[in-house]
Amino acid sequence: MKSCLVVDDSSVIRKVARRILEGLAFKITEAEDGQQAIEQCRREMPDAVLLDWNMPVMDGYDFLKALRRLPGGDQPKVVFCTTENDVAHIARALSAGANEYIMKPFDKEIVEAKFQEVGLI
Amino acid sequence: MTPLDYDYLRRLLKERSGLVLSDDKQYLVESRLAPIARKAGLAGLGELIGKLRRADERMIVDVVEAMATNESFFFRDKIPFDHFRDTIMPALIAARAAQRRIRIWCAAASTGQEPYSLAMALKDMKVKLAGWRVEILGTDLSVEVLEKAKAGIYSQFEVQRGLPIQMLVKYFSQIGDTWQVAPEIRAMVQYRPFNLLGDLGPLGSFDLVFCRNVLIYFDQGRKIDVLNRLARVIEPDGYLVLGAAETVVGLTDAFKLMPDKRGLYAPNAAATRAGGSSFAGARLPRSDLTVAGGR
Structure with missing residues (x-):
């Protein structure tokens, strides 16, 4: 079973994402911000990260840069999932090492399609 | 649902999920939420909104x-587009090396996602197709959906269905x-209204026909009729792609199923293609749809 870390400061989004991804047979862990997420990745590297952009303490962009510097941090497929929907943000995320990008709002089919796209399903 | 309830729901959805509902989506809300209220044993949408207000x-x-949720998306089902890139196009590029011309028909183009997906896939092969003329014809019964297809403007939801982010940016x-x-x-795509049950002859002949998720709406007799008439407008070494x-x-x-290629069919050489050649002179006017490296 593949693992996915869901990083979002909204409990509703985390629950929606958990329900969708558990339906796709992922084992889910959650973090409320980038700092919590990076600590979890140090302990155990997930196969995938579903990542919000705007979060307190450490945002998704800084998390992604920190993750990619960790040993084994190049392994997880990172899918941004954010209300930052302009091309400049998308380009910035891709250059920082994001594998895919979901613009909120999202649904099960979008998540499934994006996870398929990066080879997680 | 009262206007106050609708306003509350709009605010809630925007705050909690980023989903923005316009003024005219009340019918959509009612049709989508009624099953939830029923499932939860609630009397109606008013009671459901009450639960939301109590932060359930x-x-x-x-x-x-x-x-x-939404219906249409790019690269729908993925596999047909893998067939297109890995099987169909390499074979056609080899077979049409002399003519350097390929004609593709999306028989149920709807709002354009399928023909544009093919066009983008072709654009990504532009090195191999430099100097080739590749035509994509998109037809649909509905003039209204074709207007949307021609405009090529899609919501954020629609561009996320199956479209890799790199392609969106590109x-x-x-x-x-x-x-x-x-x-x-x-x-790269021409659109025109067309009824699949009408005479296919004026469309000319094609190297590839995408006819996905159309036959499911027809009865057995019409399915047989459409398939047999499609066989007459597809070149003997061409392809037909059906829905999953x-x-x-x-x-x-x-037609015969291509081995290990789900949804991909080739005209059956053993079966007759009688009448097919009569369409040869009825091709659409050649359009400026060249997929060349310089475009």
Whole structure:
């Protein structure tokens, strides 16, 4: 079973994402911000990260840069999932090492399609 | 649902999920949320909104999920487009090396996602197709959907269905909350209204026909008729792509399934293609749809 870390400061989004991804047979862990997420990745590297952009303490962009510097941090497929929907943000995320990008709002089919796209399903 | 309830729901969805509902989506809300209210044993939408107002997290999650669905998407089902890139196009590029011309028909183009997906896939092969003329014809019964197809403007939801983010950045431009297909991709597709039950002859002959998720709406007799007539407008070494839930088995021997290629069919050489050649002179006017390296 593949693992996915869901990083979002909204409990509703985390629950929606958990329900969708558990339906796709992922084992889910959650973090409320980038700092919590990076600590979890140090302990155990997930196969995938579903990542919000705007979060307190450490945002998704800084998390992604920190993750990619960790040993084994190049392994997880990172899918941004954010209300930052302009091309400049998308380009910035891709250059920082994001594998895919979901613009909120999202649904099960979008998540499934994006996870398929990066080879997680 | 009262206007106050609707306003409350709009605010809630925007705050909690980013989903923005316009003024005219009340019917959509009612049709999507009524099943949730029923499932939860509630008397109606008023009671459901009451639960949301009391911050019932489980109900909020259900509502967010129910509101965030959509039908059309790019590269739908993925596999047909893998066939297109890995099987169909290499074979056609080899077979048409002399003519350097390929004609593709999307028989149910709807709002354009399928023909534009093919156009983008072709654009990504532009090195191999430099100097080739590749025509994509998109037809649909509905003039209204074809207008949307021609405009090539899609919501954020629509561009996320199956479209890799790199392709979105490469082939679309952002207009407010919407995304428009780049002019060079739009120029690769011609649209015209057409009834699949009508005479196919005026369309000319094709190297590839995408006819997905159309036959499922027809009865057995019409399915057989359409398949047999498609066989007459597809070149003997051409291809037919059907939807995942569709088949020719038990309907006609005019096509055979390509081994290990789900949904991909080739004209059956053993079956007759009588009449096919009569369409040869009836091709559409050649358009400026060259997929050349310079475009």
